[in-house]
Amino acid sequence: MPDNTYLSWVIHNTKTKWWHDSAEQSELHLGLERGAVGVTTNPYLANLAIRRNRTSWAPQIDAVLAQRLGPEPKAEALMRIVVTHTAEKLMPEFERTGGASGFVCGQVNPNRAGDRESMLAMARRYAQWMPNIAVKLPATAAGMDVLEDCIAEGITVTSTVNFTVPQVITVAERHRQGIQRAAGNGVAPGKCFAVIMIGRLDDYLREIAHDSQAAVTESDIRQAGLAVTKRAHSIYKERGYEAVLLVAALRGTYHLTELAGADLVMSIAPAFQEPFVSREFPREERIDREVPADVIARLSAMPEFVRAYEPGGMAPGEFLSYGLTQRTLSQFIEAGWRLIENFE
Secondary structure, rough: OOOOOOHHHHHHHHOOOEEEEOOOOHHHHHHOOOOEEEOOOOHHHHHHHHHHHHOOOOOHHHHHHOOOOHHHHHHHHHHHHHHHHHHHHHHHHHHHOOOOOOEEEEEEEHHHOOOHHHHHHHHHHOOOOOOEEEEEOOOOOHHHHHHHHHOOOOOOOOEEEEOOOOHHHHHHHHHHHHHHHHHHHHOOOOOEEEEEEEHHHHHHHHHHHHHHHOOOOOHHOHHHHHHHHHHHHEEEHHHHHHHHEEOOOOOHHHHHOOOOOOOOOOEEEEHHHHHHHHHHOOOOOOOOOOOHHHHHHHHHHOOOHHHHOOOOOHHHHHHHHHHHEEEEEHHHHHHHHHHOOOOO
């Protein structure tokens, strides 16, 4: 990658790193050339990758289909093809950094978001695929229990379906508890990445604002996810959490430019990578620029923003019922996992 692009400036001059948000193999090659040090996948992205790479992965796909597995085992087997092909491409980074970087996400069945036993069993299987798998678990009460168990067993985890400060705080605290348990058992603890789906929160609050006729502007809405992320980053820094924030679901270049300099990972889809390698942006670390107080005040008139922004806005038992959690899980099921189950 040319060393004079904005993206190159970010990754070489600030603490901010980035992961490639796609498992499609031709896109992945370009992402790695541009400096990605990890890869995000989910059921939606895995389904796209399976279909777009049907020919090149034909022997493995046909072997899975020939087994005539039930829907869930078939989807898991096909997911394995996507994740392991991608993980192989990241192994040089994983080995170069001694296992500190080069992870690839593999998401468990989103239908199981409240099922501890099933998610833990699936996580253990995923962790055996490759050494650089970060098992993706939902940020639900059940998912938090499984996350801690995984960390204690040395399994690296990415906590997904996260949109809020209380969720990522809970992730970091449960990660710490897992670290303590691992130490007591003489096990090297797993690493932990805590997703904030920044653009999905903006999308959700925009709809809430329209429905409730809230007195907020489009500019306010575009700063909602930034406000949540900046607050979460500040808390992580203050408390010295070992977990790493992973910002995903970007909706515009501002989601990187306004977070530049943060000690976190940005997950950037191919379409959003282009402006950062072809256009110029101010080369400034803006993570410490606070969202204006009047913007926070207007957004806070919406209870759903308060639940996302305030550290005590939700208890873990409320994570699954949060409207945006339900919406996102449904999308992962209907536009991803179920399509993989039905793949022929």
